[in-house]
Amino acid sequence: MNQGTIAKSVTFEGVGVHSGRIARVTVYPAPAGHGVVFKRTDVADKNNIIPALWDRVVPSELCTVISNEDGVSLSTIEHFMAATVGCGVHNLSVEVDGDEMPILDGSSQLFVDAFMDAGIVDQGAKRRVLKVLKEVTFVEGTKKITFKPSELPVLDVTIDFSERAAGHFAFEKSKRRETMINGNFVHNIASARTFCFLKDVEFLQSKGLARGGSTDNAIVIDGAGLYGGGKLRFDDELVSHKLLDLHGDTSGMVDAHFEAEIIAVQPGHAFSNRAVRHLMNTPDAYTIV
Numbered sequence: 001m002n003q004g005t006i007a008k009s010v011t012f013e014g015v016g017v018h019s020g021r022i023a024r025v026t027v028y029p030a031p032a033g034h035g036v037v038f039k040r041t042d043v044a045d046k047n048n049i050i051p052a053l054w055d056r057v058v059p060s061e062l063c064t065v066i067s068n069e070d071g072v073s074l075s076t077i078e079h080f081m082a083a084t085v086g087c088g089v090h091n092l093s094v095e096v097d098g099d100e101m102p103i104l105d106g107s108s109q110l111f112v113d114a115f116m117d118a119g120i121v122d123q124g125a126k127r128r129v130l131k132v133l134k135e136v137t138f139v140e141g142t143k144k145i146t147f148k149p150s151e152l153p154v155l156d157v158t159i160d161f162s163e164r165a166a167g168h169f170a171f172e173k174s175k176r177r178e179t180m181i182n183g184n185f186v187h188n189i190a191s192a193r194t195f196c197f198l199k200d201v202e203f204l205q206s207k208g209l210a211r212g213g214s215t216d217n218a219i220v221i222d223g224a225g226l227y228g229g230g231k232l233r234f235d236d237e238l239v240s241h242k243l244l245d246l247h248g249d250t251s252g253m254v255d256a257h258f259e260a261e262i263i264a265v266q267p268g269h270a271f272s273n274r275a276v277r278h279l280m281n282t283p284d285a286y287t288i289v
């Protein structure tokens with residue numbers, strides 16, 4: 001597989017779901033070997049460059065946050081990172097004028113559309129491959145991720161929110177498996193939106209979080225239904241969004257083609273990052289070529 005970038009720059013603007021602040025993003029093509037690197041253009045007095053890599057992730061349960069040596073950070077990169085790796089766009093220079101990426105519609109769809117509209121360029125250079133050689137499992141409580149050797153990249157996610165949603169939905173306890181080839185991410189996963197429970201939103205907003213959250217950028221589950229008359233885009237949108245997040249948090253953060261089957265039960269952002277760190281700290285379990 002070759003490395004890719006976009007043919008011309010694209011821009012986004014929108015509210016950050018946690019900060020409630022508007023950020024402007026300009027995404028520029030970058031040369032082979034560059035990776036996805038963010039630049040905080042609102043920071044002038046410190047190092048404002050933050051590469052999108054697993055070892056730059058700082059613990060946060062609500063979203064994926066990366067930080068550099070100077071403590072300059074950027075939040076909520078996961079849907080953007082899923083779009084990059086899902087579209088085969090590996091090298092980008094991303095300028096952001098704030099500390100959080102816009103949430104847009106809560107999925108990866110608008111990032112994907114912009115990359116497709118700009119055009120994706122094959123850069124001729126081979127992409128590094130992170131090949132899993134033996135099975136590695138990482139467990140914390142009810143959360144579990146297993147990395148298995150596989151010729152094809154496969155993601156497999158199981159969620160169970162039946163206690164939280166009081167058994168009202170068929171979709172709250174579900175499983176989805178997808179082979180990440182032939183545009184499957186773009187066609188089957190990219191439009192799945194993030195979701196939350198109304199109880200949690202009220203709690204978060206009382207603590208000054210989720211300031212930008214609304215039914216425009218999230219599915220809000222309220223007891224037996226969806227808050228605000230919301231409708232799902234497709235039946236298994238919830239588990240599909242968890243697969244989207246997992247793609248961004250694993251394959252999106254290694255700057256290599258992740259050749260593995262990744263089987264996740266109840267994954268979350270911080271947990272997925274700890275699982276990737278566990279794999280990377282098991283040297284005989286993988287090779288990078």
Ligand SMILES: [Zn+2]
Nearest residue numbers: 078194241245
């Ligand atoms: Zn998400």
